[in-house]
Amino acid sequence: MVVRLHVNGQRHELDIEPHETLAEVLRERLGLRGVRVSCGEGECGSCTVLLDGVPATSCLMLALQAEGREITTIEDLGTEDDLHPLQQAFIDEQGFQCGVCTPGIILSSKALLDRNPHPTATEVAGALSGHVCRCGAYTQIVRSVLRAAEEMEVRGER
Amino acid sequence: MSADKRHGVVGTSPPVKDAAQKVCGTLTYPVDFELAGMLHGAILRSEHPHARVLSIDARRALDLPGVIGVVTHEEAPDLEWNGTFFNYRGRIFDGIARFVGDEIGAVAATTPEVAHEALGLIAVEYEPLPAVFDAEAAMLPGAPQVQTAGNIREPNVVEWGDLQAARSAADEVAVADVSFGSQQMAPMGRNAAIAMWSGGSVTLHTGTQTPSEVKDAIAEAFGMPRSRVRVVGLPLGTSFGAFWSNNFMMVACLLARKVRRPVKIELSNTECMAHVKRRHEERCRASMGATADGDIAFIDVHHLFDNGGYGFKDDVGYLVLDLWGARVPAGRFVCQGVSTNLVTAGCMRGVGDVTMGSVVERLADQLAERCGLDPLEFRIRNQIRPGDELRAAWGGHLLRHDEQGYERLIDDVTRQAPAALRENWPQHFRLSSGSTVEMLRSAAEEFGWREKFVGWGRPYFAEGPVRRAVGVGTGIHCCGEEMEGNTDATVRIMKDGSAKLFCSIGRQGTCADTTQAMVAAETLGIPLDLIEVEAGDTDACPWSRGSIASTTMFRTGFKTWAAALDAKRQLLELAGREVFDCPAADLDIRDGVIYTTAALRAADSGGPLAGGVPIPYLMMRDREDTFGPTDSITGRPDFPMPPSMAFARHFAAHFVDLEVDVETGKIRLLRYLAAQDSGTVVHPKVLEGQVIGGAVFGAGFALCEQLHFDEQGRVMNPTLSDYKVLRSTDFPPEATVIFAEDPEPVGPFGARSAGEAPTAAPTPAIAQAVYNAIGVWVDVPMTPERVLLAIEAQRREHTTASGGR
Numbered sequence: 001m002v003v004r005l006h007v008n009g010q011r012h013e014l015d016i017e018p019h020e021t022l023a024e025v026l027r028e029r030l031g032l033r034g035v036r037v038s039c040g041e042g043e044c045g046s047c048t049v050l051l052d053g054v055p056a057t058s059c060l061m062l063a064l065q066a067e068g069r070e071i072t073t074i075e076d077l078g079t080e081d082d083l084h085p086l087q088q089a090f091i092d093e094q095g096f097q098c099g100v101c102t103p104g105i106i107l108s109s110k111a112l113l114d115r116n117p118h119p120t121a122t123e124v125a126g127a128l129s130g131h132v133c134r135c136g137a138y139t140q141i142v143r144s145v146l147r148a149a150e151e152m153e154v155r156g157e158r
Numbered sequence: 159m160s161a162d163k164r165h166g167v168v169g170t171s172p173p174v175k176d177a178a179q180k181v182c183g184t185l186t187y188p189v190d191f192e193l194a195g196m197l198h199g200a201i202l203r204s205e206h207p208h209a210r211v212l213s214i215d216a217r218r219a220l221d222l223p224g225v226i227g228v229v230t231h232e233e234a235p236d237l238e239w240n241g242t243f244f245n246y247r248g249r250i251f252d253g254i255a256r257f258v259g260d261e262i263g264a265v266a267a268t269t270p271e272v273a274h275e276a277l278g279l280i281a282v283e284y285e286p287l288p289a290v291f292d293a294e295a296a297m298l299p300g301a302p303q304v305q306t307a308g309n310i311r312e313p314n315v316v317e318w319g320d321l322q323a324a325r326s327a328a329d330e331v332a333v334a335d336v337s338f339g340s341q342q343m344a345p346m347g348r349n350a351a352i353a354m355w356s357g358g359s360v361t362l363h364t365g366t367q368t369p370s371e372v373k374d375a376i377a378e379a380f381g382m383p384r385s386r387v388r389v390v391g392l393p394l395g396t397s398f399g400a401f402w403s404n405n406f407m408m409v410a411c412l413l414a415r416k417v418r419r420p421v422k423i424e425l426s427n428t429e430c431m432a433h434v435k436r437r438h439e440e441r442c443r444a445s446m447g448a449t450a451d452g453d454i455a456f457i458d459v460h461h462l463f464d465n466g467g468y469g470f471k472d473d474v475g476y477l478v479l480d481l482w483g484a485r486v487p488a489g490r491f492v493c494q495g496v497s498t499n500l501v502t503a504g505c506m507r508g509v510g511d512v513t514m515g516s517v518v519e520r521l522a523d524q525l526a527e528r529c530g531l532d533p534l535e536f537r538i539r540n541q542i543r544p545g546d547e548l549r550a551a552w553g554g555h556l557l558r559h560d561e562q563g564y565e566r567l568i569d570d571v572t573r574q575a576p577a578a579l580r581e582n583w584p585q586h587f588r589l590s591s592g593s594t595v596e597m598l599r600s601a602a603e604e605f606g607w608r609e610k611f612v613g614w615g616r617p618y619f620a621e622g623p624v625r626r627a628v629g630v631g632t633g634i635h636c637c638g639e640e641m642e643g644n645t646d647a648t649v650r651i652m653k654d655g656s657a658k659l660f661c662s663i664g665r666q667g668t669c670a671d672t673t674q675a676m677v678a679a680e681t682l683g684i685p686l687d688l689i690e691v692e693a694g695d696t697d698a699c700p701w702s703r704g705s706i707a708s709t710t711m712f713r714t715g716f717k718t719w720a721a722a723l724d725a726k727r728q729l730l731e732l733a734g735r736e737v738f739d740c741p742a743a744d745l746d747i748r749d750g751v752i753y754t755t756a757a758l759r760a761a762d763s764g765g766p767l768a769g770g771v772p773i774p775y776l777m778m779r780d781r782e783d784t785f786g787p788t789d790s791i792t793g794r795p796d797f798p799m800p801p802s803m804a805f806a807r808h809f810a811a812h813f814v815d816l817e818v819d820v821e822t823g824k825i826r827l828l829r830y831l832a833a834q835d836s837g838t839v840v841h842p843k844v845l846e847g848q849v850i851g852g853a854v855f856g857a858g859f860a861l862c863e864q865l866h867f868d869e870q871g872r873v874m875n876p877t878l879s880d881y882k883v884l885r886s887t888d889f890p891p892e893a894t895v896i897f898a899e900d901p902e903p904v905g906p907f908g909a910r911s912a913g914e915a916p917t918a919a920p921t922p923a924i925a926q927a928v929y930n931a932i933g934v935w936v937d938v939p940m941t942p943e944r945v946l947l948a949i950e951a952q953r954r955e956h957t958t959a960s961g962g963r
Contacts, residue, residue: 032183033183033184033186033190034182034183034184035183036183036187036347037189037348038346038347038348038395038427039427039877039878040426040427041877041878041879043877043878043879044346044878046346046347073183074181074182074183075182075183077182078182079182080178080179080182080184083178083181083182087178087181087182090177090181091173091177091178091181092173093843094171094173094174094177094669094843094844094846094847096177096180096181096667097396097667097668097669097847097851098346098347098393098394098395098396098666098667099176099179099180099181099185099393099667100187100346100347100395100396101346102180102181102183103181103182103183106181121891121892122891124886124891125886125887125891126886126887128885128886129885129886129887131885131886132346132878132883132885133346133886134344134345134346134395134396134855134883135346135396135667135847135851136850136851136852136853136854136855136884136889137847137850137851138850138854138884138885138886138889138891139850139889139890139891139892139893140843140846140847140850141886142886142891142892
């Protein structure tokens, strides 16, 4: 069946099976490998994308359910040559180790900063509690988000 | 031999090499890797914990459109393959299932969906065999035998002094009997193995901590020359010991050989958590005695652990006997591995020191309390210091990680080494460096220990159901080890002045490729961003132990340094002959430019820096000997590394402030400080990540992580919804790390290793703080239920003791 998806500012019309998850369609049909699938049951948060700016676990929903929504993946945030302040802050604070959870965490952090530009460390930790970082980089992750909040404030990006 | 003291890049925190790829989601992990014409494989797994396969009928599966081939034990080579440190011993398939989920066969198909559907169409007739799920039961006469060599491995014994005399002379004796459930690596990301044959050669792409080991294992499993095996290690998610060499990698190779096309086997997280590897189930019975003054008189530890279906280990690689045993006159550590019909168990981050270490620390704490000493003072009084004798590798009682043992190897290495190098080596069997005492003192100061520790078994705050208290725990682990071969590295300087480092290491998030490049950059005098690393390809990299047993910074780092030193020597000899007309010893490199040492000295004392020859200029010149330019210079270590098990360890001391709710049993960590001695810190932010990551991982083991098995040995909680790990709200986001940097005389720029001691320290720190909060010792995992049961048991004991009801 045909599904129309609006991903990273681009429109796609795709012929898919009705049971395909959003994560599968983004990864396998659109080649967006930054959508990392790990547990496959919505527990770890690594497959997080933004739907109309709100974090959602793409492994748990059907692609069909995302029709008519604005889907944002990590690929839309910045590129290796033109990093988003959040991505830069995660690099500067070494806010990752293996990197599997990182795209999802950065997207949830963006959603947090969009609604709360000056979060406390506790608020950041709370906003990211849907993500597992098995490397245990939580301290550095929280630091990265706080640093990005400062940077974005200075640059007047909000 | 001491490394260059001028630290340029060492000690700084540049962005790691793959940082931008990780934050942009562009890094290629095994699941993202594909080859043209690739098929997808799925593994047929046993439903029985122990059974013989009588027949396999795959005809219906082969009739399914899209199925290309099936493999079973009938076409598997009749050869055993062995994992490092006895972590695996078995054939790819041998027609016997040894745990629920054991590999029986595999299917290759055009899509993963078809491959998985085909599994259900294979009819397997089993003869169920009696099974055993517990190490102690597996030791009984008449127990079902899991491995052909029998269930019971030889006990591994380290013994010193007159234990009996020391025991009777002790004023206080503490006793413990603690059982540990199995921790699961619960990997993030998915691993995959992609195998491809070309003629008689095989190439395997996979996520592994140990590319060289996987190469060796494939050669063994298929009985083929190593020259025909190429392994390319890819970046992977977390591993913690899960992915060294695994049988699913061998299955991918077998399947690809059968269908003569590339085959990819991708494991789901559930498959990983239930069927690949885990930490052992362990039981530690131990006693420790002390004099009334608080000097430990003896330690006696008997440690039993289960190997699961294919582990074959006889020890758990414990170094706690050095931390606590070095100053003790008599001791005995007996360790024994036993096979069971549970999923394979093996080395996992901090193996042995996480479990046995926490029992030894509990005994020490109980003695400290009875002797009236603060936990900090008791540790400072009794723990190892540099120069002390090591127990783990002493005399004839050696940790035995391979068939050949240790003594022969030490003799060989010692004989090979040049005399000048040997002179600077630390004395064997004594601790070379490690500021255990200083680290404890400075960390306690920073933490505010004196203000918060108000006595044993006493919370500093109690209100309503809330009790708050602090605890300190210490941890140790090795700095790599040399059995089964010596790690190696090469460095190639290219004609444009860039350089490539070849060292076979894991890319499981430790960012070791960057820290190795920093060692090379520091040694060569070439900027870090001109140095790239090939870490995974065994056709390019020399053999290496890989990134296990805290090997990488210490042992790989030494070889990276030595290889870079050799490349630099060749380059400077060329420069001396072709340009400067002076001996190489009068030259050096700074920021990729060659100068005379006189010119560098002049510049360092304020003058202008002049007379430099950029590396590309030298390399592009027509040489006197070949009448052509120099394309590249390859450096190789030309001296061996002394055996690190004989002198090097890394250390952790963790301090925790926590809260126990005595009504709900819930433990909340309020504040956390982790101190680490890894020698010179090469990359502070990467090391901090290793330390806090170790603390989070260890705290998860202490608080909530445990696999549960049903009566058939099936893992009941192989998912993150049922197997709880710590999240951002479960660990203090403002945790702090402090470094004690006692430089190591052999390690690169004084560095040692990092990642495992910080996994061992959290459990004793948290257990002690819980004891101080509620006055009772709780076994791990300290779930709310266990905390409440421990409180209840203590209440009943008090009531009985006081004659009440």
